[in-house]
Amino acid sequence: MSSIIEGYNYDIFISYRQKDNKGDRWVSEFVDSLKTELESTFKEEISVYFDINPTDGLLETDSVDKSLKDKLKCLIFIPIISRTYCDPKSYAWQHEFCAFNKLAKEDKFGRDIKLTGGNVASRILPIKIHDLDPEDKALLENEMGGVLRSVEFIYKSAGVNRPSRANEDHPQDNLNKTYYRDQINKVANAVKEIITALKKQSQHLEEDSKQNLGVKPTLQKNLISKIIIGVVITLILIILGIFFIPNLIKPTKQLEKSIAVLPFINDSPSDSNKYFINGIMEEVLNNLMKIKDFRVLSRTSTDQFKSTDRPTIPEIAKKLGVNYIVEGSGQKIGNTFILRVQLIAADKKEKHLWAERYEQEIKDVKDYVRIQSQIAQTIAQELKVTITPEEKLLLEKTPTNSLSAYNLYQIGREEYRKYLSNRSNQEAFKKAESYYLKTLEYDSAYAIAYSGLAVVIMNKYSSEDYLSENWLDSVILFCNKALHYDNKEFWAYRIRGDCYRNLGIPDKALDDYESSLKFNPSAADTYYAMANFYEDYDYIKSISCYQKCALLNQDPVFLAMNFNFIGNAFARAGFKEKAEHYAKEVLILNGDSAVYFSSLSSYEIITGNFTKSLEFALKSYELNSTRAYGILNVIANDYAILGQVKESLDYYQRYIANREARGILNHSSMYNIGYALWENGYRKEAEKYFDDFIEYCNKVILLGRRYSKSYDVYYDLAAVYAFKGYKEKAYEYLRTYNKNKKVISSTIATTFKINPFFNSIRNESEFQQIVSDVEAKYQAEHDRVKKWLEEQGMLYN
Numbered sequence: 001m002s003s004i005i006e007g008y009n010y011d012i013f014i015s016y017r018q019k020d021n022k023g024d025r026w027v028s029e030f031v032d033s034l035k036t037e038l039e040s041t042f043k044e045e046i047s048v049y050f051d052i053n054p055t056d057g058l059l060e061t062d063s064v065d066k067s068l069k070d071k072l073k074c075l076i077f078i079p080i081i082s083r084t085y086c087d088p089k090s091y092a093w094q095h096e097f098c099a100f101n102k103l104a105k106e107d108k109f110g111r112d113i114k115l116t117g118g119n120v121a122s123r124i125l126p127i128k129i130h131d132l133d134p135e136d137k138a139l140l141e142n143e144m145g146g147v148l149r150s151v152e153f154i155y156k157s158a159g160v161n162r163p164s165r166a167n168e169d170h171p172q173d174n175l176n177k178t179y180y181r182d183q184i185n186k187v188a189n190a191v192k193e194i195i196t197a198l199k200k201q202s203q204h205l206e207e208d209s210k211q212n213l214g215v216k217p218t219l220q221k222n223l224i225s226k227i228i229i230g231v232v233i234t235l236i237l238i239i240l241g242i243f244f245i246p247n248l249i250k251p252t253k254q255l256e257k258s259i260a261v262l263p264f265i266n267d268s269p270s271d272s273n274k275y276f277i278n279g280i281m282e283e284v285l286n287n288l289m290k291i292k293d294f295r296v297l298s299r300t301s302t303d304q305f306k307s308t309d310r311p312t313i314p315e316i317a318k319k320l321g322v323n324y325i326v327e328g329s330g331q332k333i334g335n336t337f338i339l340r341v342q343l344i345a346a347d348k349k350e351k352h353l354w355a356e357r358y359e360q361e362i363k364d365v366k367d368y369v370r371i372q373s374q375i376a377q378t379i380a381q382e383l384k385v386t387i388t389p390e391e392k393l394l395l396e397k398t399p400t401n402s403l404s405a406y407n408l409y410q411i412g413r414e415e416y417r418k419y420l421s422n423r424s425n426q427e428a429f430k431k432a433e434s435y436y437l438k439t440l441e442y443d444s445a446y447a448i449a450y451s452g453l454a455v456v457i458m459n460k461y462s463s464e465d466y467l468s469e470n471w472l473d474s475v476i477l478f479c480n481k482a483l484h485y486d487n488k489e490f491w492a493y494r495i496r497g498d499c500y501r502n503l504g505i506p507d508k509a510l511d512d513y514e515s516s517l518k519f520n521p522s523a524a525d526t527y528y529a530m531a532n533f534y535e536d537y538d539y540i541k542s543i544s545c546y547q548k549c550a551l552l553n554q555d556p557v558f559l560a561m562n563f564n565f566i567g568n569a570f571a572r573a574g575f576k577e578k579a580e581h582y583a584k585e586v587l588i589l590n591g592d593s594a595v596y597f598s599s600l601s602s603y604e605i606i607t608g609n610f611t612k613s614l615e616f617a618l619k620s621y622e623l624n625s626t627r628a629y630g631i632l633n634v635i636a637n638d639y640a641i642l643g644q645v646k647e648s649l650d651y652y653q654r655y656i657a658n659r660e661a662r663g664i665l666n667h668s669s670m671y672n673i674g675y676a677l678w679e680n681g682y683r684k685e686a687e688k689y690f691d692d693f694i695e696y697c698n699k700v701i702l703l704g705r706r707y708s709k710s711y712d713v714y715y716d717l718a719a720v721y722a723f724k725g726y727k728e729k730a731y732e733y734l735r736t737y738n739k740n741k742k743v744i745s746s747t748i749a750t751t752f753k754i755n756p757f758f759n760s761i762r763n764e765s766e767f768q769q770i771v772s773d774v775e776a777k778y779q780a781e782h783d784r785v786k787k788w789l790e791e792q793g794m795l796y797n
Contacts, residue, residue, distance in 0.1 A: 013071065020129070030184075073107075077096075125187070152178060256323055258322040262316070275414045282413070301553055320554045323346065415428045416456070501529070532565075574746040601613045601634055606747070640675060730761060748778070
């Protein structure tokens, strides 16, 4: 049977390994289901080549049949990607997959084609029936020359990774939340899109061919003279080009697809609909953030431009560091909403690229989703960005079928944002929780509402809960519920990642952060969390993540905090000048000299200049004594290192009073307070602080909290035991610290050898060796960061 396009032998070629069609004959059932779906999708009959004849020469165990090349001459190649398919030695891989990939690249259409909507798709349409091993995925993507895009037929649950069936016993338990019937429909629709584009392209090729055949070459009488004149003109143009054209033409610079979505203007007669307009804006923003080729700024970046009396578009774009701006306004009247959206290129002057007006009666949630998805896809088309099939599914996903649940969640999210902008606004915090709970009354399967509750519960915890055995269990429970109903809910992954990081489970934390970024590549908060995570393991990755976060969140308050963290990261790696540079950037952003001097104080410790550190710390305290919780600790520590124990105790007492007034516990300072008390003759009080600290550390180790997994707790315990005269205990903890602590900060490298807690063992050979090991580790990480900075051209910038 031939193809619907002349010159091809089949429309579809099904490639698989025989072992994947044994038992329940999954491949045969898939092909039958697909053929049935194609009949209801196409007016024409679609030809499918599916080899079920062992003598046909297409089996992996048989010799290569010369007719295979003819059978591979098809429009679409569908490989059934299993755990065994990606095998370079197999017949299916070598003589079908790789062979078609090569043939398609060389034929008149090419392997990758432009669809009617402007997106690009491959004529290889993978069907994935198992989650793949990393090496198999890499093999596939290497052959494809890009990220694997597939339609998945995978049933996932605890310990289960198998092909989904047409008649599942418990389809609701599939963690992937895919249904066989829907996936078959997606395959048929994808086939239709590709074949429609191929037919259109084929028509253009035929028209071009006819035009070329209709032109008969005629020899003009003055052909020779024309050739001579043409050569002369060409030479003149070449000469002119050599001297003038380079000055006139500059290569076009590819603009980064960076976008800021400004707060939408509420044109409704009532402010009560403001949550609705903000909700539309938020979903448009979220959709754009799901497209990997975009860099989309966070909502907090643009909240500073809420007022209608805002700067010009070029000024906003320059301030935010983006090339494109999305503006919108809307109103809701009864059950109808009107929305106006426009995309603006903002270099030195505004250039309106696209604008659209939407008017929609609200009957169900799909009315929202369709328009929000359409806006994102149109913007992608205007900026010539390809949306992957997986991204398209994310954009078009309906989060709930309940309109009431949808509206309640939008209100809850707005209340939570009010709380974020003012943490003392407990009324907004309580309202957010209430609305999230009401949302779930209308739809108990609304995934993102569970994420909202998870964040609310996390914010309810205090520092006293840190040592509770069930700390964060309820937060993880809500995240798991969210991911049960939607395994692509990026917010739940990020929150659960934070839980695992704080609980001292780094591998799970990192997996969740990476999953969060997979489904939202522009998630600034996730990069921020990852940067904080890597502080314990890899300074380069930590700095890189903070820098990515800075590109995605341009809110001045957040940016100042983020720059402060970048400076601290450079300080830990031993780059004082880089750290001071970021301290100045923070000062420019917030004008807070107290914070500036506080940063300079900590950076002086890198070089061991505690006198200068103390000078800067005192300046910071003088400038702002009401917000001096952290700087009091620094002042007290500096005095202790300098041997001024009376002054040290004075500032520790202020520190304790400040801490108690704010209801904040900080156990890590307890043993330093004990030292100041001891040196000033208050031995009994000092012993109480030492004993409480040891008890706290033992609980941390028992529960496996982050403090223990970073191994800093072992250093602190060693210091206390050394000071109390328990040398063997001190060495026990120092050995654990030295063995497991891989990345050493400049502060530890500087203070370790002079820390007064270790005076009793300072001159002993084992202690000296541990100090040497610690310094070597610090130097190795410092050198690694230095090399990276040189490669990035950032060392002197």
